[in-house]
Amino acid sequence: MKPPIGPATRLCMSLAARPGNFGSRFHNHLYDALGLNYVYKAFTTDDLAGAITGIRALGIRGCAVSMPFKEAVIPMLDGLRDSAAAIDSVNTIVNTDGDLLGYNTDYSAVRDLIADLPRVPFLLRGSGGMGKAVATALVDAGFPDGTIVARNEAAGRTLAERLGCRWQAEATGAAPLLVNVTPLGMTGADQDALAFTPDQIAAAQIIIDAVAKPVETPLLRAAQAAGKTVVTGAQIATLQALEQFVLYTGVRPSDEQVAAAEAYALS
Structure with missing residues (x-):
């Protein structure tokens, strides 16, 4: 059972010009299913630099990045991993003790x-x-x-x-x-x-x-x-969100749990 929200709860988020519900529903469904003390919330912003400073300062564990921030966010990070460096595009930020690394799970x-x-x-x-x-x-x-x-x-x-x-x-x-x-x-x-x-x-x-x-x-x-x-875009969204989930939590859900989260997110 998922613990009640408290000081130990870890926050993950997304940044997009037009926030949707898919990421919040997908991630939060899996947190509940796996009993993980996490919460996920979608945001938009007109101040990208301020948002990234907030991620670092508040210890927000992970952030999904969508249009139009995938390239603009790069100079604000501490490094790039995997394909993000070659593509010059970031869709995922992982915060480890204030060190912000960019990934690309779309790829x-x-x-x-x-x-x-x-x-x-x-x-x-x-x-x-x-x-x-x-x-x-x-x-x-x-x-x-x-x-x-x-x-x-x-x-x-x-x-x-x-x-x-x-x-x-x-x-x-x-x-x-x-x-x-x-x-x-x-x-x-x-x-x-x-x-x-x-x-x-x-x-x-x-x-x-x-x-x-x-x-x-x-x-x-x-x-x-x-x-x-x-x-389909829904297939891409599910797989990239799954890899984000693993990066943020270190836990890989079962295929059945992923299918249930996808169905909930798309409902």
Whole structure:
């Protein structure tokens, strides 16, 4: 049974421009299931530097980092681990006695989800922190002939050149693998937007949509209706949150406990 909240309770949190419920529900469900003396809370901020100072000063154990903070937070940390350094993007901060280290569990989640997919050319829309993680995971896994689509030419070209991909400003052309790593389809102003055209979807074999909320985006609905293989943002969110949970607590839940936490978080 989880202990009552008190001075020994450890706090974990998230920072995002548009905070959602998934992380809070996922982590807190597992704390309850495993009897861990932790609490998780989502936040947003207009003062990123102040928030990071607060994490350090208050001994907050871990912090998930989402748009638009994944790159801006890097200079405020004490070091980077794993793929975060290569990608230059952080989605997880672990605080050990005031020493803040950045990780990227988006990368590891995507790496695991694409492990059994056929290695085919890809067209990836997006060049932000999540775009970097997904594109790097694809290239590292041997997916050939990649194209990065980004209206921000500087960011798009930089990412494409680092990975040996092409860059283009608009999402034109066809590819066997289509990847959306933009807010298109996300709950809010862009929730009705389709990240790729019906013709592009029809010509593809595989669709990856990194948007986690809603669970079924317009792109995923169109891909599933066309019988395509899909990787969903909810799958990515669950795996990356699981790795964050392990980093924060040192405990790895069972598959059954993870499935129950995922179902609760998505309900």
